[in-house]
Amino acid sequence: MESKAKLLGHPIHPMLIVFPVGLLVTAVIFDVVRMLTGDVAFATVAFWCIAAGVIGGLVAAIFGLIDWLNIPAGTRAKTIGMWHGLGNVVVLALFAVSWLLRRGDPSLVPDTLAFVLALAAAVLSVVTSWLGGEMVSRLGVGVDRGAHLDAPSSLSGRPADSGRQRESGSAQPLREREATG
Structure with a gap:
């Protein structure tokens, strides 16, 4: 959250x-x-x-x-x-x-x-x-949604999960994958 x-x-x-x-x-x-x-x-x-x-x-x-x-x-x-x-x-x-x-x-x-x-x-x-x-x-309070060890800088303006890859190797950002199912 x-x-x-x-x-x-x-x-x-x-x-x-x-x-x-x-x-x-x-x-x-x-x-x-x-x-x-x-x-x-x-x-x-x-x-x-x-x-x-x-x-x-x-x-x-x-x-x-x-x-x-x-x-x-x-x-x-x-x-x-x-x-x-x-x-x-x-x-x-x-x-x-x-x-x-x-x-x-x-x-x-x-x-x-x-x-x-x-x-x-x-x-x-x-x-x-x-x-x-x-x-x-x-509990993740105050932590960006999709936060992970290789998240982009918070100053970049990109969401924490941008660029995060699925284990299958998909380059589609996690938020987009979750939205599309």
Whole structure:
């Protein structure tokens, strides 16, 4: 099932989601480093990583929602997509609350609640990321119809299955063969 939100022939959601996931997980790592070293710079960077990660996650979610709305109802992909999206809403909410609790002085070690919320959100993001990977790798959500190892570049304007040959050696593109039977 092809993505409805694309940029230069590629789905936008997977392009964007790496940034918030990386920023938010890095924030938790920096919190731990701050606790171990006492270096206030790590707490300050964690604070801003959370802010940027939550904003980036909201932007990526827009494109994820567009793709999810186009998945056929009643499919496993629709159900997994729902859990992926709802889980990520919880991840962003937990990180947002953690960020709000830190606003008094971002250079301080986060209080226990702020740290536990961020840690729980980071752990949950592993689960939601796996669900996103399941949708793409296993269920083909966001993958061009007819995708294969020798597909032409998405910038070529040709469908993924153009030039794909049948085992019998037919040079007729797969979409044309399927249409003609």
